[in-house]
Amino acid sequence: MILILVLWSIIFILVSVMLTLSIIINKKMMIDREKSSPFECGFDPQNSSRMPFSMRFFIITLIFLIFDVEIALLLPMNILSINFTVGVSIILFVIILLVGVLYEWKEGALSWIK
Structure with a gap:
């Protein structure tokens, strides 16, 4: 003890x-x-939570979330057995995302200097 x-x-x-x-x-x-x-x-x-917030941070966050969801949707497609339908849907999905990135780039959302 x-x-x-x-x-x-x-x-x-x-x-x-x-x-x-x-x-x-x-x-x-x-x-x-x-x-x-x-x-x-x-x-x-x-302080108050109603302070002005830069829209650039918001847009970058949205773009990040979009591509994060893209990865979550593409990974299960790659794990499945690759056949013609899955291949076409993957290519179509990537083309839609590529068009979206090019549009964001053209609009200047990805550039920090204006």
Whole structure:
């Protein structure tokens, strides 16, 4: 019983020393609210959520989601046995996506400099 008590006290002392050392040698400043916030996107979470947002970020997000869904739809098609119908549907799907990318490129949604 005494051995268990001694072991627990040693563990408690070690944990306390490690926590104290980590607080002392921590490089983060309490003043730096932006780095300590969970979202490092440049918005202050305490302010209003109705701040203006750049449409370029929104469009890039939509383009990413479209091509993410494209991968999710193309992978099962490739796993199936490749026959004429599956091959034509894959080619048609890729052509539609290629036309969409070319349209976005022509409209300037993919360029950051205007």
